[in-house]
Amino acid sequence: MSEVRQFSAAGRRVLAAAEELFYERGITAVGVDLVAERSGVTKRTLYNQFGSKDQLVTAYLGERDRRWRALVRATVDDCADPLHAVTAPFEALREWSRTSGRGCAFVNALAELPDPDHPAHRVATEQKRWLRDLFSELATAAGCTDPATLATQLLVLHEGALATQPLALDTLPATTDLAWTLVRAAADATG
Amino acid sequence: MSEVRQFSAAGRRVLAAAEELFYERGITAVGVDLVAERSGVTKRTLYNQFGSKDQLVTAYLGERDRRWRALVRATVDDCADPLHAVTAPFEALREWSRTSGRGCAFVNALAELPDPDHPAHRVATEQKRWLRDLFSELATAAGCTDPATLATQLLVLHEGALATQPLALDTLPATTDLAWTLVRAAADATG
DNA sequence: CCCTCGGTATACTGATCTGTGAAGTCCAGA
DNA sequence: TCTGGACTTCACAGATCAGTATACCGAGGG
Incomplete structure (x- = not known):
């Protein structure tokens, strides 16, 4: 499903610059000329690597998604207590917020890309669905009642924060x- | 504080077109030419009325904020039960969502306008603060414990949805x- | 009558946008 | 030594961006 594309050294520099610029300044407001200049690469190389701005944007979101999931997974795995693990994504969010102060990159991207057929929509939707399903799995593993509803509520809290x-x-x-209160209540209800 | 500016008939048409276009397609992606054309007005008139695109954007957000607050206030006033009134903004949101499917116009605007000195930031921050304070007032009136914390949590839920x-x-x-569960629990804790 | 005011119509400036073309450079590996 | 691929350099096309200039029109009021 998620094809791990191999980028050249120049391509990786472009992607790094795109991540920073698109997130900090907005996608539409940042031109490809700026991304190319910031990454020390020519526009020609940028287009040889990514084909179009839309594809670069999609790669940027995919890369950010990959990093975010890795952080969440690591934070979850660090939790010995399965109950505490359910709220681990909130701890990951606190860590993540140290460098990202402009909200959710995916929500922001959807704000700028209204076309529902744009691949960015798939990336964003899949990410949120993934987090909701992760909440559900963790809640089930911790023995919570009604993990599906709890997962949706935790997702909303997460996105709200x-x-x-x-x-x-x-x-x-x-x-x-x-x-944490919700998770404990859902766990207590089983006993 | 909030100066109620009087617009001409042409100015009101411009504002209506701007509301629809900026929200549906994004602020940066929509040019003033399109707004002028859509509202059946010349660019000259648009600039005579609003001065610049930034000021038109600010007027758009201010107008949307005004309409949203009016809806929330009306929904709250319709509630006979003061406890039920605390969750009235969620009912207003359901009504509001019937026409607005692309998320929060203010969050979306901040995504596109990273400059913290842009007046749009003030509008957005004031709106969320207003809603949080409204939650707090309603919770206090309904006799809930710790209305400040409850208000923040309700705001996060609202923004998450x-x-x-x-x-x-x-x-x-x-x-x-x-x-609703949170509000009831906070009210029960007083007894 | 004339004059101002809000609007129309249209053309324009200069900058910036995404994307391409063509030629030349550099280097690793056969 | 030759070849192929990744990269650079620079110029350019065609569109669109925000904002301005100039001229005109019709109605309302002194």
Whole structure:
């Protein structure tokens, strides 16, 4: 499914520059000339590697998704307690927020790319679905009741904390507390 | 504070077209030429009325904010039960979503306007702060414990439901249920 | 009558956008 | 030594961007 494309050294530099610029300044506002210049590469090389701006954008989102999932997985695996593991993505989010202060890259991308056939939509939808399913699996493993509903609620909390991030309202602590309360309540209900 | 500017008939048509186009297609992706054409007005008139694209964008967000607050206030006022009134904004959101399927216009705008000095940031931040404070007031009126924390959690739930809207995961029902559970629990804790 | 005001119509500036063409450079491996 | 591929350099096309200039029109009011 997810084809791991091999990029050249120049291609990787382009991707790194694209990640930073697209996230910080917005996709439409950043031109390919700037990405090329910032990565020390010619526009010709950029187009030889990625074909079009749309494909570069898709690669940028895919790469960011890959990094985010890796962080979440690592944080989950570090949890000895299976109950605590259910809220591990919120801990990962706290770590992730140290460098990303402009909200969710995927939500932001959808805001700029209204065409539902754009591959970016698939990437974004798959990421959120993946997180919801992960919540569900972790909740099931921890013996929670109604893991499907709990997973949806945790996903909404997660996205809410991410969406309010650029507003500097410091919502993450209260959100994490609530997530933990929900998980404990769902676990207690089994006994 | 919020100066109610009077627009001419042409200016109002421009604002209506801007609302639809900016929200549906994104701010950067929509040019002033298109807004002028869609509203049946010349670019000269557009600039005479709004001065610049940035100011038109700010007016668009301000107008949308005004309409959203009016809907929320009306929905809250329709609630006889003060406890039920705390979750009224979620009911308003359901109504609002019937026409707006592309997430929060303000979050989307911030994604495209990274400059924190842009007036759009002030509009967006004030809107979310207003909603949080409204939650807090309603929770206090309903006799809930710790209305400040509850308000933040309800805001996060609200924004989470809004942010996941374009992903077609149907998160609003489970979110509204959870909001209602939280409010009831906070009210019961007083007795 | 004339004059201002809000609007129309149209053409324009200069910058920037995505994407391509053509020729030349560099280097690893057969 | 030759070859092929990745990369650079530079010029360019064609479109679109925000914003401006100039001239015109019709209605309302002194």
